[in-house]
Amino acid sequence: MPTFWLVLVLIALSVAGFFLGRNRALVSANGNPKDLHSLPSYYGHNVALSALVPALVILGAWLLLQPILIESRVSSLIPDDVITEGTTRGLVMSDVRRVAEGLDLAVAQGAMTSDQASSVRTEFSDVRGRLGEIGVALGSDVRPEVLRAAQSYRTMNATGTLVMTVIVALAALGGFAWSYGRTHRDFRARNVVEQGIMALLILAASLAILTTIGIVLSMVFETRNFFALHPWTDFFFGSSWAPNFRGDSDLSILPLLWGTLYVSVIALLVAVPIGLFAAIYLSEYASATTRAFAKPLLEILAGIPTIVYGLFALLTVGPALVKFFGQGENGILGVEWMSGATSVLTAGLVMGIMLIPFVSSLSDDIINAVPQAMRDGSLGLGATKSETVRQVVVPAALPGIVGAVLLAASRAIGETMIVVMGAGAIAKFSGNPLEAMTTITTRIVSQLTGDTDFASPETLVAFALGLTLFVLTLGLNVLALYIVRKYREQYD
Missing domain, CATH: 1.10.3720.10 (MetI-like)
Structure with a gap:
């Protein structure tokens, strides 16, 4: 499922959880809000947040980590003999991503089936011809090893997206069921919701700080790599x-x-x-x-x-x-x-x-x-x-x-x-x-x-x-x- 539609489903589940949680609390109090520990809206917010927040956290973390892990895995599959003089593994990975996008486009436009795009047994010339039919050009330097890496890249992306969808959906449904089951007249919904909002505020502040730290650390590590290849004296005291x-x-x-x-x-x-x-x-x-x-x-x-x-x-x-x-x-x-x-x-x-x-x-x-x-x-x-x-x-x-x-x-x-x-x-x-x-x-x-x-x-x-x-x-x-x-x- 595309990420956009997955987010919409989570929002819909959260909205439904709000009304169902609110209604369940009122039913447990025989329709009298005065018998509830908290206002009815707090019970609805508790169910809505329990269904939405953990799922969104998992979704965000997955979207950040999946590309890194797949890039690392696919890069290790590329043979060393593909890395010729004047070419680097990073440039080869750019070709891999380009071919993988072409395969996705070919499947979307019906030029080939998903199984053909993902099969390592597909002939390179056949793939080149099918991509050429839809206007995706492969350079002459693209080798069959790159095609196989692109097929693995596409397969891992599809598998990762499927697993992500299942896990996020289970987290949302689990949070919904857990919070909905706890909803009754004596449940301290206001305290739980306010603590949850406080945790979200702390998380927002922490993300801002951690983003700054991450930016600085990324520059520090790459700068360290630079000084390992180039003398620092020339950088700070050179004249040209x-x-x-x-x-x-x-x-x-x-x-x-x-x-x-x-x-x-x-x-x-x-x-x-x-x-x-x-x-x-x-x-x-x-x-x-x-x-x-x-x-x-x-x-x-x-x-x-x-x-x-x-x-x-x-x-x-x-x-x-x-x-x-x-x-x-x-x-x-x-x-x-x-x-x-x-x-x-x-x-x-x-x-x-x-x-x-x-x-x-x-x-x-x-x-x-x-x-x-x-x-x-x-x-x-x-x-x-x-x-x-x-x-x-x-x-x-x-x-x-x-x-x-x-x-x-x-x-x-x-x-x-x-x-x-x-x-x-x-x-x-x-x-x-x-x-x-x-x-x-x-x-x-x-x-x-x-x-x-x-x-x-x-x-x-x-x-x-x-x-x-x-x-x-x-x-x-x-x-x-x-x-x-x-x-x-x-x-x-």
């Missing part, structure tokens, strides 16, 4: 970035880190003044009508997808900078300092525009948290409005503003699409903002694009870059929280 999948690669993070910080600094130079001044105006000078109109318009910038900003950088900002700096005698300045639309300045300007609502919203909330009594006291002593803002409001809100700037810096350092389309792809040290450079996020995308072999340093370096970027942004976030908490004024 030149990946070469044929070997002898220079994989230093320093040129990428320089480009990342350069673009981020330009972005902050744009976003911080504009965002801070916008926040001061909206919180201190604008009327209620103007604020109600301008603040939502400003925050629309935060809802624009970053790919749109990337297109804006590539098609609008970049050509405008080229026209200003890079067209020689035909340009506005009569110089040719910029050779293309991609540059550090292009990406920095557009990223700064993207960060304006981020800085503005945080700073606005922080400034509004300053008590009105401090403003009134300053004005009562004869200070003007601008003097009150400069000498009272901003200093009182400064720790929070600094924290907002550091959080914006973390956002800038981790940005991807704008720098992919606006900054270029050249890793080098240069102080010229009109030249194209690259960043850490750009190189991560590049190294993991296409058919990748997660056993080469040129691919594993992406995880080392990601872990370094994670540590850098985490440090900025921790510093921002420290500054806010240490220097925050406590107001009554």
Whole structure:
């Protein structure tokens, strides 16, 4: 049974359990809710949760583990002689999955029966012909061993899905029967349901924490594999970035880190003044009508997808900078300092525009948290409005503003699409903002694009870059929280 329909069946069983459990409790109390220990709805919720939650937990765990186990099992079935020079086991497994999907499509369209698709005795030429009939092409490098592995892959998937359906259904029916049998007037349904809800809340919080830990551990393990193949001294202290999948690669993070910080600094130079001044105006000078109109318009910038900003950088900002700096005698300045639309300045300007609502919203909330009594006291002593803002409001809100700037810096350092389309792809040290450079996020995308072999340093370096970027942004976030908490004024 497809997973979607299985989930629908579980939901239907849960809904039925709610009404049946509620009705059984009322029947046990002769229809008088006052004779029940708990409200009737608690009895229904107890049956519904007992039928739904354990089954969904088993289903989720099964869906996570089954692909891993099948991949490992099928990979061990592939003979070593299939792994030729220039080919890895990971690439062969990609062919296995592709052929298995073709077999599923052939069965779905009636080109072959399920038994023919799963039989290891099926001739390779026959399979190729049947898949060709429905438009599934097999490359010339696909060998019969790959076909047999694909057939095993498909069979294991089908068997695993069937077993999963049976186990999940039994868990749902077992939970339903157990909870329904316990339902009677003296059963403490409210206590059980509230404890169950508490367990679900704890599970949700734990999943969020465990997901973060899992992400970090996955990067740590792959980074360890990278440093086992490539010297860490070259990564942290080298001076060039030149990946070469044929070997002898220079994989230093320093040129990428320089480009990342350069673009981020330009972005902050744009976003911080504009965002801070916008926040001061909206919180201190604008009327209620103007604020109600301008603040939502400003925050629309935060809802624009970053790919749109990337297109804006590539098609609008970049050509405008080229026209200003890079067209020689035909340009506005009569110089040719910029050779293309991609540059550090292009990406920095557009990223700064993207960060304006981020800085503005945080700073606005922080400034509004300053008590009105401090403003009134300053004005009562004869200070003007601008003097009150400069000498009272901003200093009182400064720790929070600094924290907002550091959080914006973390956002800038981790940005991807704008720098992919606006900054270029050249890793080098240069102080010229009109030249194209690259960043850490750009190189991560590049190294993991296409058919990748997660056993080469040129691919594993992406995880080392990601872990370094994670540590850098985490440090900025921790510093921002420290500054806010240490220097925050406590107001009554």
